[in-house]
Amino acid sequence: MxxxxxxxxxxxxxxxxxxxxxxxxxxxxxxxxxxxxxxxxxxxxxxxxxxxxxxxxxxxxxxxxxxxxxxxxxxxxxxxxxxxxxxxxxxxxxxxxxxQATDDACCGKPEGALCVHDVTPPIGEQRERPTPPDGTPYRYHEITAEGWEHCDGCGLWGQWTVANPHECANDRVQPADQTKEQ
The missing domain is CATH 1.20.5 (Single alpha-helices involved in coiled-coils or other helix-helix interfaces)
Structure with missing residues (x-):
C-alpha cells in the first residue's frame, strides 16, 4: 500500500x-x-x-x-x-x-596554451612602458623622441630600426612600418 x-x-x-x-x-x-x-x-x-x-x-x-x-x-x-x-x-x-577582464585567457588563446606574453622579451625590448632611471613616468612625446615604439601585436616596447627590426611573435598585428623617415 x-x-x-x-x-x-x-x-x-x-x-x-x-x-x-x-x-x-x-x-x-x-x-x-x-x-x-x-x-x-x-x-x-x-x-x-x-x-x-x-x-x-x-x-x-x-x-x-x-x-x-x-x-x-x-x-x-x-x-x-x-x-x-x-x-x-x-x-x-x-x-x-x-x-577585457584579467581572469580571461590571455590573447584569447585556450587556457594553458603558450602565449606571446609567456615568452621573455628579447634584449632591447620590454613589456613595461619605458621610464627614465629615476622611475618617474615619461610623457608620450618623450618616449617617442627617444625612439621607443610599441608593438600592437605582442605588446612590447622597443627602439627598433631598419638595422634592428622587431620580429613580432604575434602574426595578427605587426608593428608600424620600420622603414619610415628617421
Whole structure:
C-alpha cells in the first residue's frame, strides 16, 4: 500500500504537516523568485554599463581616427609621427584585449596554451612602458623622441630600426612600418 492519504484516512496532524510543508515551499519559491529578479536587474545594469563602455570606446577610437587624419595632413614629419604615435597609443589602450577582464585567457588563446606574453622579451625590448632611471613616468612625446615604439601585436616596447627590426611573435598585428623617415 502507498503512504498517500485519502480524505477518509488523513488525520488532523498529517493535514497540518502537509500545510506546513506547502507553506515552506511557498516561502522557498518566493525567495527564489526574488533572487531571480535581483539577478535579472543586476544583469540588466551590467549590460547597460557594458553598452555605455562600448560607446565610450567607440568615441575614443573615433578620436584616434581623427588623429590619423591630422597625421595625413600634417606638414612636418615630426608632427605626422607624433599624431600617428598618439593615435596608435590610444588604440592600444582601447582594444578589447586591453580592456577585457584579467581572469580571461590571455590573447584569447585556450587556457594553458603558450602565449606571446609567456615568452621573455628579447634584449632591447620590454613589456613595461619605458621610464627614465629615476622611475618617474615619461610623457608620450618623450618616449617617442627617444625612439621607443610599441608593438600592437605582442605588446612590447622597443627602439627598433631598419638595422634592428622587431620580429613580432604575434602574426595578427605587426608593428608600424620600420622603414619610415628617421
Amino acid at each position: 502507498s503512504d498517500r492519504h485519502t480524505a477518509d484516512t488523513i488525520t488532523d496532524d498529517a493535514l497540518d504537516q502537509l500545510y506546513a510543508e506547502l507553506g515552506q515551499l511557498y516561502k522557498e519559491n518566493a525567495a527564489a523568485v526574488t533572487a531571480l529578479a535581483d539577478m535579472a536587474r543586476k544583469r540588466n545594469e551590467q549590460m547597460d554599463r557594458a553598452d555605455r563602455a562600448e560607446a565610450a570606446l567607440a568615441r575614443v577610437r573615433g578620436l584616434a581616427d581623427r588623429l590619423d587624419e591630422f597625421a595625413e595632413n600634417a606638414l612636418k614629419t615630426s608632427d605626422r609621427q607624433l599624431y600617428t604615435a598618439i593615435a596608435n597609443d590610444i588604440r592600444n589602450h582601447a582594444t578589447p584585449a586591453a580592456t
